[in-house]
Amino acid sequence: MGRRVDSNVESDIAGLLSEDGTWISRRLFFDPDLYEIEKERVFGRSWLMVGHDSQIPNPGDFFTSFMGEQSVIVVRDNEGKIRVHLNTCPHRGMPVCREDRGNARTFYCVYHGWNFARDGELVGVPNQRATYPRDFDKSDLGLIAVPRVETYCGLIFANHDAGATSLDDYLGDLRWYLDTSLNRQPEGIEVLGVQRWRVGTNWKVPAENMVGDVAHAPATHSSVFLINPADPDPGGALKSVLEYGHNVALPGGHGGTFRVYPKDDADGRLPGEAALRAAPGVGEYLESVQARAEERLGEVRKHVKIATCIAFPNLFLLGSNFTFRVAHPRGPMKSELWSWVFVDREAPQEVKDAQRKFFTLTFGAGGLLEQDDGENWEGVTTGAAHIAASEHPFHYGAGLEAGPHPELPGTVSVAYSEHTQRNLYRHWHNLMLKP
Template sequence: MGRSVDPSIEEEIPGLLSEDGTWVSRRLFFDADLYEIEKHRVFARSWLMVGHESQIPNPGDFFLSSMGEESVLVVRDNEGKVRVHLNSCPHRGMPVCREDRGNTRTFYCVYHGWSFGRDGALAGLPNQRASYPKDFDKSNLGLIAVPRVETYCGLIFANHDAGAVSLDDYLGDARWYLDTSLNRRAGGIEVLGVQKWRIGTNWKVPAENMVGDVAHASASHASIFQIAPGDPTFDLALKSVLEYGRNVALPGGHGGTYRVYPKDDTEGRMPGEHVIREAPGVGEYLASVQAEAEERLGEVRKHVKIATCTTFPNLFLLGSNFTFRVAHPRGPMKSELWSWVFVDREAPQEVKDAMRKFYTMTFGPGGMFEQDDGENWEGVTYGASGIEASAHPFHYGAGLDAGPHPELPGRVSTVYSEHTQRNLYLRWQELMLQP
């Protein structure tokens, strides 16, 4: 996967963005040299989300995940600690795990039969006496550990940079917003499974979409509005987006588009949200846990809802569709989306079922919204890449009204603003300029 890069590209990185991020070079979305450098300067230094604790509740439970392009093994050890190992035998590199999830005492390499404990330590070595001296030191031949593993609301993050800031510091004020979806109840959330699909797009295209691209909705998703003509709840949703929608850019490149509803309003106003609220048991459930959520979130945040957000670099969360997801890079023009569905752990089964079905109807490669997103993200990537076209940067100048807000952390604007995208790319460039 590693390849050498023309060193002259270093001189070009400062000019890929205009000073305030209004102009962004199309090369960010297809250039193989930039992609190679990103692996080291963005992905090897950032906290990457690899899964949720509810996927591996018991010792020995494991889940095969990915950090950037590389396969990693997320496992709960005998002490209950979550560990993340490279899925690569220290002997010859063979993946020691070739299934998506399960429970095991050992990870067994099917090439030469080396085996490793849940903690990654080398446990078994065939023909050891015939091959190695009596005092052979096995301690440095365990699975290669990702040095930093920390969790937030059960989300497991890992970082290849042993000297990285803590996850809490990395997320910063992003936590203030993430809580409104993940931390509503004392019992927390659980995930119901993962969908995986590949899109012919650079990972930054979904990242910039989820960080606050409200402007795409009426064109990209016009079909959804057309199949419910004259539906007053859709009209309400559209009006609400303008009135209560806020785009927020946060330090670290994070950001999103949120809804800040009036204090006396507990109704769902996202497009299509009435569909899930009217499903059997769901409205009653949401009403029954509102007091607990308000208690936990406090006076301001009880009215805040995530529409979509990006946690730098490639973790996204959609509050009304019960999903968080990662766009794993799979090449300059290829991403693999892993989309988890999450629900309150203590919600009744009927409610969990309804939320899962609502997600599946709307999102994922078979969902009514996301199919058309995929079409556009592939088109953007393809359209960026022409030799002539790539000389003309993209314009991210919409929305010049961002500033501080009396109640919300970050720089805040109304929704038809690209300042959260400028913030994302300026952070990307900042990392790319650090060798």
């Protein structure tokens, strides 16, 4: 059942974006009314990433995660199927799982002791015979299932909308790009863990950063690039952004910034990987992967690397830093970032260790680049709410030249562009306009 929304707020939504998406209201980034509507119209209808199947390899393995603000239990049932249950007891609403992860035979509600099987079925009610009729029907009182659960490259997505399009169709051509990080090896990926922290920002601020805000890199991160002692070419990372970067907008609000390395670049390395490659065994491993990548991905994709991209609304993937993350909304001006580190399943342990350290150094909770970004995201959110500036929308007019590309799917521009951000907000706007 949809929320009743004041007709003034409905007409306000129509005016939040200019027709071409070049001007966007500051209200998107702090307004509590819009935030409440987003919960249903954006998070209630989109495929949301909740975790990775390598976190729950065995029956009974579970972890808790979030869909928007709502806690969910992700569990592998006795048949090996992944289920996503709302973490709220059907009796009075108590969260039935209060652990981050583990293995459970059943989920036991600590309030009145109702007990639920891995598939959600209500299997135990204390004193049932004494308190309920003989024909008491428990079949409607199981954990509430999220109706749609599908995976891509092991990433588990769930959707509250039973009639939603399939995950494959939802991701569309984004899969072509995701494969360059997640599907480079036949054995696939596994995650080593998740880091979580809160930032005082609206969730859309990191989303628009990750969908292709290349322009911030020299201003925001240059100090990190310059002090990197392991990088023999400290300016190289920025040069490669300009030389090889492409920003790609895709239907459904997805998009990202991708680097396409020249075909004669044998290993397609990123300059920022210098620190990683200095670790024993890593350079050889990355080169061996690259040598086999053509067979699996084809000649073009062998040379494509994800810098950052998003699956709308709030899944972000940083391919070269071995992490995907979700910005869970925690209020109009607060987000909780969950950041998973991923590695090739079959990589040698020393390579996995080096990748985990590289992630931690760059985009972990205390990572050098993460600190730079978080500072900006908080600043943007508080600055957007400056009351005397409310009549001054933000300008997203960079990179109006975007179009088809002979090799890359989507609408493609040079790296310094805001067309992926306009695409993201136009999709958000379309969802917000539909009650």
